[in-house]
Each structure stands twice: as C-alpha cells, then as structure tokens.
Amino acid sequence: MSTVVAPDVVNVPDAPVVRHPKKHLTRFILPVFTIGMIVYLAFPVFVMILYSFNLLPSAGESIRQSADFTCCTIAHWQAILAVPELNEALVRSIAVALPAALVATGLGTFLGLVLGRYAFRGRGATNFIIFLAIAVPEIVLGSSLLAMFVQVNAQRPAGITLPLGYLTIVLSHIAFSIAFVAITVRARVQGLDLSLENAAQDLFATPRVAFFKVTFPVILPGVVAGFLLAFVLSLDDFVITNFVNGSANTFPTWVYGAVRIGIPPQVNVWGTVLFLVGVTTAGLQVLRARRTVNT
Amino acid sequence: MGQTAAGAPGLIPEGMDLPPARKGERALARRRRTAAYGMLAPGGVYLFLGFVVPLIIIVYTSLTSGGLFTSGGQLTFTWEWSNYQKALSEYGPFYVRSIQYAAIATVLCIGLAYPMAYWIAFYGGRWKSTLFMMILVPFFVSFVIRTVQWNFILGTNGLLLGPLKSAGLVPEDFHVLRTPMAVIAGITYNYMPFAALPLYVALERIDRRLVEAAKDLYASKATAFRKVVLPLSVPGIFAAVILTFVPATGDYVNASVLGGTGTTMIGQIIQDFFLVKHQYSIAAALSVILMAGMLVIALIYARALGTEDSTLAAGAAT
Numbered sequence: 001m002s003t004v005v006a007p008d009v010v011n012v013p014d015a016p017v018v019r020h021p022k023k024h025l026t027r028f029i030l031p032v033f034t035i036g037m038i039v040y041l042a043f044p045v046f047v048m049i050l051y052s053f054n055l056l057p058s059a060g061e062s063i064r065q066s067a068d069f070t071c072c073t074i075a076h077w078q079a080i081l082a083v084p085e086l087n088e089a090l091v092r093s094i095a096v097a098l099p100a101a102l103v104a105t106g107l108g109t110f111l112g113l114v115l116g117r118y119a120f121r122g123r124g125a126t127n128f129i130i131f132l133a134i135a136v137p138e139i140v141l142g143s144s145l146l147a148m149f150v151q152v153n154a155q156r157p158a159g160i161t162l163p164l165g166y167l168t169i170v171l172s173h174i175a176f177s178i179a180f181v182a183i184t185v186r187a188r189v190q191g192l193d194l195s196l197e198n199a200a201q202d203l204f205a206t207p208r209v210a211f212f213k214v215t216f217p218v219i220l221p222g223v224v225a226g227f228l229l230a231f232v233l234s235l236d237d238f239v240i241t242n243f244v245n246g247s248a249n250t251f252p253t254w255v256y257g258a259v260r261i262g263i264p265p266q267v268n269v270w271g272t273v274l275f276l277v278g279v280t281t282a283g284l285q286v287l288r289a290r291r292t293v294n295t
Numbered sequence: 296m297g298q299t300a301a302g303a304p305g306l307i308p309e310g311m312d313l314p315p316a317r318k319g320e321r322a323l324a325r326r327r328r329t330a331a332y333g334m335l336a337p338g339g340v341y342l343f344l345g346f347v348v349p350l351i352i353i354v355y356t357s358l359t360s361g362g363l364f365t366s367g368g369q370l371t372f373t374w375e376w377s378n379y380q381k382a383l384s385e386y387g388p389f390y391v392r393s394i395q396y397a398a399i400a401t402v403l404c405i406g407l408a409y410p411m412a413y414w415i416a417f418y419g420g421r422w423k424s425t426l427f428m429m430i431l432v433p434f435f436v437s438f439v440i441r442t443v444q445w446n447f448i449l450g451t452n453g454l455l456l457g458p459l460k461s462a463g464l465v466p467e468d469f470h471v472l473r474t475p476m477a478v479i480a481g482i483t484y485n486y487m488p489f490a491a492l493p494l495y496v497a498l499e500r501i502d503r504r505l506v507e508a509a510k511d512l513y514a515s516k517a518t519a520f521r522k523v524v525l526p527l528s529v530p531g532i533f534a535a536v537i538l539t540f541v542p543a544t545g546d547y548v549n550a551s552v553l554g555g556t557g558t559t560m561i562g563q564i565i566q567d568f569f570l571v572k573h574q575y576s577i578a579a580a581l582s583v584i585l586m587a588g589m590l591v592i593a594l595i596y597a598r599a600l601g602t603e604d605s606t607l608a609a610g611a612a613t
Binding site: 129 | 552
C-alpha cells in the first residue's frame with residue numbers, strides 16, 4: 001500500500017528521480033485539513049460538555065444556560081434530576097426507542113433477509129418502497145403520518161382511534177426504522193455464501209437447523225447493528241416526533257421547545273451522558289467487528 | 296461468488312455423486328419462495344401502512360377543503376386544486392430560498408468532506424476506521440442539541456466572535472446569528488456525515504492498483520487523481536448530493552434555531568401550517584409539492600444508479 005505514496009518513477013530505468021522540495025510541504029496539507037475537520041465536527045460537542053460545567057449567576061430550578069462561560073461548577077451534574085419535565089421527556093425517549101427498535105429490528109431483519117437472498121415477484125417494489133422511505137424528506141414523512149392519524153381520528157375506521165401521543169410516536173418510529181434495519185441486514189446477507197447453507201443441508205441439517213447454525217450467526221452482527229441504528233435514530237428523532245407527538249415530549253422535542261426561553265444546564269449534562277454511552281457502545285461494536293472493516 | 300465453495304477443487308472428489316438431497320431442489324425452491332413471502336409479509340405490510348398509505352392520505356388531504364377546527368370540523372374532498380395554486384403563489388419564494396440554502400450547503404459539504412474522505416481512505420492506513428469513527432462520533436449527540444450549541448458559538452459575543460472582536464479582527468457590530476450565513480453553516484455542519492459517508496465508501500472501494508497503473512503510465516499524481524480516482528468516486532458524489540440536498544431542503548431546525556425572520560425556510564412554513572395554524576389542506580399541499588420535487592431528484596438518481604446501490608449508500612450514511 002505504501003507504493004501508492006512513493007513516486008513510482010523508480011520503475012523506469014533512465015527517468016531522473018525528481019524530488020520537488022515543495023512536495024514535502026504539500027503532503028501535510030491533507031492530513032492537517034482532515035484533523036482540522038475532525039476538530040470542527042467535534043467542536044459543538046466540546047462546547048456542550050464544557051457548558052455542563054458553566055457557573056451560572058442564578059441558581060435554583062429555573063436556571064438557564066447562557067453564552068458566557070464562567071469556570072466551573074459541578075452543581076448541574078449534582079442536580080442532574082432537577083428538571084422534572086426534562087426527566088419525563090428522557091424517560092419517554094427511552095420508552096419509545098426500546099420497543100420501536102425491537103419491533104423494527106424484528107420486521108426489518110426478515111425484510112433484509114428476503115431481499116438479500118431470494119428472487120421473488122415484488123422484490124423491485126419492496127426495494128423501491130425502502131428507497132422511498134429513505135429518500136423522502138423527514139418533514140414530508142412526518143406531516144404525512146400526522147395527516148394519516150388526523151384522518152383516522154376523524155373517520156374512525158372500524159372504531160379505531162389513534163390519539164396523538166406515546167402510541168403514535170412509537171408507531172411512526174417503527175415505520176422509519178424498518179427501512180434502515182432492512183438495508184443493514186440486506187448488506188450482510190448479500191455478502192453471505194449461499195452454498196454454506198446448502199453444504200449444511202447436504203450434511204443432513206434441516207433447513208431450520210441450517211438457518212440457525214449457519215446463516216443466523218453470520219447475519220447476527222448485521223441484526224445487532226440494525227437494532228442499534230434503529231435505537232439511535234429513534235432516540236435522536238426530532239422532525240417526525242414533533243409532528244405526531246401531540247403534547248407528549250421526547251428529549252429532542254423538549255429541548256427544542258426550551259430553546260426559546262433558554263435551555264437548563266441539565267440538557268448539557270444529559271447530552272454528555274448520552275454521548276458517552278453512545279461512544280462506549282460504538283467503541284465496543286467497532287472492537288468486536290474489527291475484522292470486517294467493510295459492510 | 297456463491298459457487299466458489301461447491302466448485303472448489305478438492306471439496307468434492309471427482310466421481311463422487313452428490314447426496315440425494317439435491318433431487319428435491321425444485322420443491323425446495325418452491326418452499327423457499329413461500330418462505331420468502333411469509334417473511335416479507337409483516338415488514339412489507341408495516342412499510343405499506345407506514346409509508347405508502349400516509350403518502351396517499353397526504354395527497355388526498357391536499358385536495359380537501361374546510362378544516363378540522365373551523366367550518367364544522369370536517370375536511371371534505373373537493374378536488375381543491377386551489378390549495379396548490381395558493382401554496383405556490385404565496386409560498387413559492389420559500390421553496391426557492393430552501394433550495395438555494397440546501398444547494399450551497401451541499402456544495403460546501405462535499406467540498407469539505409471530499410478531501411477529508413480521500414485522505415482517510417487512501418492514506419489512513421491502519422488508522423482508517425478509527426479516523427472515520429472520529430468523524431461520526433460527534434453525531435451521537437442529538438441533532439437539536441448540536442444546533443443549539445452553534446447558537447452559543449456563533450452568538451454575538453459567543454465563543455467564536457467574542458475573541459475575534461476583542462482582537463479587533465471583525466467589526467463590533469458584526470453578527471452571524473439570524474443571517475442566512477448562520478443557517479447555511481448550521482445545515483452544512485449537520486449534514487456533513489451524510490456527505491462524508493458515501494464519499495468515503497466510494498473512495499475506499501477504489502482499487503489502489505488502478506492508481507499505480509496510471510502512475511506507471513507516466514500520469515502525474517494530479518492526473519492519476521483526475522483520470523482515475525475522481526471518475527470512480529462519482530457514484531459516491533451522487534449519493535452525497537442526494538443524501539445532503541434532499542433532507543437539507545426540508546430542514547427547519549437550523550433555520551428556526553439559528554435563523555431570523557429573513558431566513559424562513561419551507562419546512563418552517565409547513566410545520567407552522569400543520570402544528571400551529573391547523574390548516575391541514577394547504578399544509579398538505581405545501582408538503583406534497585416539496586415531496587414531488589424531491590422525489591423527482593431521487594428518481595433521476597435511482598435511475599442512474601439503481602435503487603439498491605442508492606439505498607446501500609443511504610444505509611452506509613446512517
């Protein structure tokens with residue numbers, strides 16, 4: 001691989017080996033740029049963590065974050081639970097993300113499996129719907145789901161009503177997560193050697209045994225990745241939730257609502273906590289999947 | 296690829312018959328097809344109810360008149376094309392502005408992400424995946440919270456402008472927040488991974504031997520890049536454009552957190568009509584217009600690359 005970096009003129013017998021002095025300088029441009037970009041991308045996260053230690057002039061329950069940074073206090077970390085509405089929103093976020101990710105993983109895994117390995121009528125249509133699910137802007141999906149819930153509540157088909165709130169958030173999150181799980185699993189299945197399963201069956205394994213002993217272990221990392229993806233997408237979703245939540249807030253919608261009056265520093269604290277949990281989980285995933293760099 | 300194991304020499308000695316299980320191949324194929332539909336059904340039905348039906352209903356709603364909270368609380372289907380007329384004539388400029396902001400942000404995203412993705416993919420060596428992880432790590436923090444932090448950073452005396460002003464590098468009355476610049480900067484920041492991921496995936500896939508071959512044929516480093524690397528990364532660029540531009544056009548968080556009265560984007564209008572004004576018919580029409588525009592772009596793209604490739608890139612991008 002290092003041959004790419006080194007000039008290859010050495011292969012030609014009489015070519016003079018020219019080494020421009022400026023080459024040594026230019027080779028630092030891209031790495032420096034990349035590091036600069038990494039810093040730029042991480043900057044708001046630094047700010048978020050830093051401001052969780054911001055010493056704010058006023059104290060008490062209605063304390064709000066300000067742009068001036070004064071070092072330092074751990075009071076907000078100690079008072080991490082001091083904003084009841086925020087706690088409620090956080091609990092709701094988890095209570096939405098967990099079932100939504102589980103159901104989406106179940107449904108999406110089967111979809112991904114089928115799309116990745118079977119040729120069947122309707123495959124193109126299914127792929128197209130999944131493409132649609134990802135290509136349609138979130139705001140369109142959110143408003144469409146709201147329009148549907150509003151119509152259901154107005155027309156009451158078979159007596160069904162779906163009042164906006166927890167249930168409609170979960171239903172919507174399942175809908176947009178399925179596609180992402182399906183793609184993740186499909187990518188994994190497509191790399192799978194079908195003859196492995198045939199070999200297992202040749203060795204007198206029933207299709208079911210062959211699936212669980214051969215296919216499933218191979219696609220399991222894809223399923224786990226799909227679940228984590230669905231969980232994170234649900235936890236972080238703002239746009240769709242904001243349309244279908246009625247008056248039930250999740251963490252992102254509550255923070256958005258609080259921006260106008262100023263966010264309490266506990267938002268920084270919780271943001272930091274969730275960030276650390278996310279980074280740890282991702283780090284573990286990366287370590288486990290070290291061998292398979294590409295998916 | 297699928298035949299490698301079965302066809303590999305040495306696995307099945309010559310002259311040995313295949314086990315009798317293979318005879319039932321056709322029955323097996325039929326069983327598999329039934330199994331395929333059985334496994335497809337639950338997810339397929341959910342996707343249908345969760346995507347296709349809502350999209351049909353929003354088109355239906357866009358052609359109704361009346362309102363749930365006015366005129367007797369009923370939306371009546373009346374082929375109300377005037378909703379579209381009204382949406383376009385009154386809110387046309389907001390579409391134009393959204394497209395402008397999104398286009399500038401997309402160009403910035405790709406311009407910034409490409410060199411970075413290129414360097415990591417080609418020269419990252421064993422640190423490749425670690426470096427790439429470091430790009431994605433910030434995005435574990437919620438979208439809304441990250442945007443709010445930019446509010447502090449870009450604020451009049453915030454972390455960025457405060458020091459610059461006290462150093463006399465920018466005039467005292469200079470401000471970024473509430474200007475188009477702030478909104479575009481926010482969008483560029485937030486959608487950067489959507490550009491970086493497909494670019495990285497595409498660049499990472501390029502066979503290094505092609506670049507070496509070009510150099511063996513006396514191509515300079517720059518020529519090898521222009522004639523080999525760049526053309527081969529075009530699918531990645533396409534994916535980056537679609538994945539950045541489409542969501543950026545519909546974005547309203549950046550405009551509402553970082554923008555001011557002069558930077559209203561179409562997403563804010565749609566949100567306002569749905570959630571504040573509760574005028575569902577016109578809101579639906581506004582949404583359908585946005586969807587139609589974005590779908591045309593997405594379809595052109597899908598046509599060029601195939602839906603599977605495009606969703607693959609999208610999958611990678613998340």
